[in-house]
Amino acid sequence: MPIKSYLAHPHTGKKDELIKALSLIQQCEVMPAQNQDVLILVTETENKTEEATLKEKLDTIDSLKLLAMVSGFNTPQNN
């Protein structure tokens, strides 16, 4: 049951659109930053196949500029 967290960066002016698009996907939970153009995305899937399908779905979202995986606790030290 992979659970992953990402920082999702929207294209300029597309934050609300991105929140909407991600919220529609069942495996996604979104927490927008209140004062910055970035959101936390947590994905929860049953297995690798489901995760791969989800990844494909995410790739098609127009308002999404960049998806940076935080990868659990392996956060780089300084950035």
Add this chain to the structure above:
Amino acid sequence: MYTSITNRREFIKKMAVLSAMTAAATMFPGILFAEEQEKGIPNSANLDWKKAPCRFCGVGCGVLVGTENGKAIAVKGDPKSPVNKGLCCVKGYHSIMALYGKDRLTKPLVKKNGQYVETSMKEALDLVASKMQDTIKNHGKDAVSIYGSGQWTIPDGYAASKLFKGCIGTNNVEANARLCMASAVTGFLTSFGIDEPMGCYEDIDYADVFFLWGNNMAEMHPVLFSRLLDQRLKRGVKIIDFATRTTRTSKAADSSILFQPQTDLAVANAICYEIINNGWVNKSFVDKHCNFNKGLTNMGYGLEDNYKFKDKPEKINFEAYKKFLEDYTPEKVSKISGVSVKDIKYMAALYGDPNKKVMSLWCMGMNQHSRGTWINNLVYNIHLLTGKISTPGNSPFSLTGQPSACGTVREVGTLTHKLPHGVVMNKKHREFAAKIWDVPVENIDPKPTYHTVEMFRALDRGDIRFMWIQVTNPMVTMPKLKRYRDGAKKEGRFIVVSDIYPTPTTDIADVILPSAMWIEREGLFGNSERRTQHFDQMVDPPGEAMSDTWQLVEVAKRMGYEKQFYYKEETHIEEIYTEYRKHHDNKKHNMAPLEVLKSQPGAMWPYVDGKSTQWRFNAKYDPACSNGEDFHFYGKPDGKAIIWQRPYEPAAEEPDEEYPYWLNTGRVVEHWHTGSMTRRIPVLHKAMPHAYVELHPNDAKRLQIKTGDKVKLTTRRGEIILPASIDQRGVPAPMQVFVPFFDENLLINDITLDSFCPISKEPDYKKCAVKVEKA
């Protein structure tokens, strides 16, 4: 924290969110996730929510802590708190996890034959009391001491001061706020005659320009910084970062202006020169409300034992002050400070513009400064000359680092020269305190003894034989640490340490007392804006852990002071606070009653006629003003504030051929000071696992050092090897390096210098000379 959440999936998810938040916090200064706090909270109807001030920094955000089955399991910002309006930073969100580290101290430990042996709390407290009595008998009352903290609750500090100053009769009472706030205190006292900011956080909602004087707010005061950013979005305010190092704050600011270490003194004078030269002085304000003074110069740096200094203020006139400033033209100052003439003039013009409201904010950059009192005075000068003070949005504002540096150390007066009201040197003040404390007035010694650095020197010399350390970690934070660590370990010293986790300080203890932390006991904190906040006990402390207040009460009773420590266990916090309020029973400092503090997220003193005071010294807002004018600086006998003539003088140790770089030390957003709590929160520890040394990219290139490479730093005190960090979070100016101090495995303070401001006695952690080599 999360053990009571049975659903493992929920747990992993929560951790994933926290990781992402931590990563985001390091990338975006002041980032906030308001909705997350609601979503992340377990959906349980049984959660009991209670308010508390956050345990971590001096911003003093209001939080709501959710408990279930005797455990704290959730935390969220308190929407009713005017400080943070429901928001929280990454440390605040994780705060309750600090309660549940695996190695919490739960049993008292006594050192026997070099080994720590568990004992009962009763026996440990008996031992502490009898050791203290023996020491007094054999070496005199000034051989015992207590060293506390800006993380002490108000009742902790009050009980300590009453026991040591009132009952035992020694002024050997100090707190770690000496290391972070003392220059702010002496700055206020010398300029205004009374401590603590005149304004409040609401100034942020009115100011047009924000000057951050050596203050990395994005990392150190994240919630307040997010309020600045919010105002920029809403009103287009300007943020000027004036610092020696490029940080997250600089990157988020509208303009980042770098100066050479120590030359802020010269730049502040240059700003005043420009204000006068361009006719921007608010003449009627200055004529009515200000005096001009000069003091002694070439004061030295306190490097030798028993160093003493007393300033000799002398009145001068405006003309003499103006003449003095001729040495500080932008052109002259540009040469020593590295700040361009254009930038000096730009800053002066913003301060001088009559249509702009200006807030200056500072913290350690100005306070941990070998001329800390002077630079505080100089920033007040700018605000006084322009009359931009004590009105909404016009506010020189000294921020605190710790949750109760103001509440406990400055207001209760847990410093050698202080009493809750006034100073030990003043007969009337001693009489007043003795009456409330129910002790003979002769008990209170009229002479201050040791400030913090000198107290540890006295321990090393053997003048002090017994030291009780509570809620602080001096074996990580003292400058020139090796001397003081070796001193504390000497034969014939007895050290008691009250804490919640093992630290390098508990390592030097003869007795370790397990303390109750934050919401495991009832208490009160006072934040940077004079706001006192109360919190209830919400959960039980682990094992035999006991609040610091009650440890002191128990020892006091054992020493024969039952009459003065009459408090009952169930009601002692209320009894102590009610007694403490008597010391401040006047219009200038009245504290809100406990019922009020229990019913709302704090109140700001002076609390008069059921109301907090937001802007002191302004007759419109402050009921203590009584001179019939718009402003009344009533801390001074003639009701006038002082504009000080203070020159630029170099730091105690500046780079030379042998040690060609500046060494600067400080904090990081993930960790609370020495990391003894936050390093036990997995997500924060993993985000920032160890200390590092930041170098400027050009220096790194020349020395062929890349991020991660080992770098050797050598000062006249010793050497240390750290991994390099190039162009990452912070970027020092060329020929300067920066090292954070949170890591007990890489103790940077082993090589820092114990020079201090001669007036405040606060050490300068920001400046000494260092050699940098690839290891």
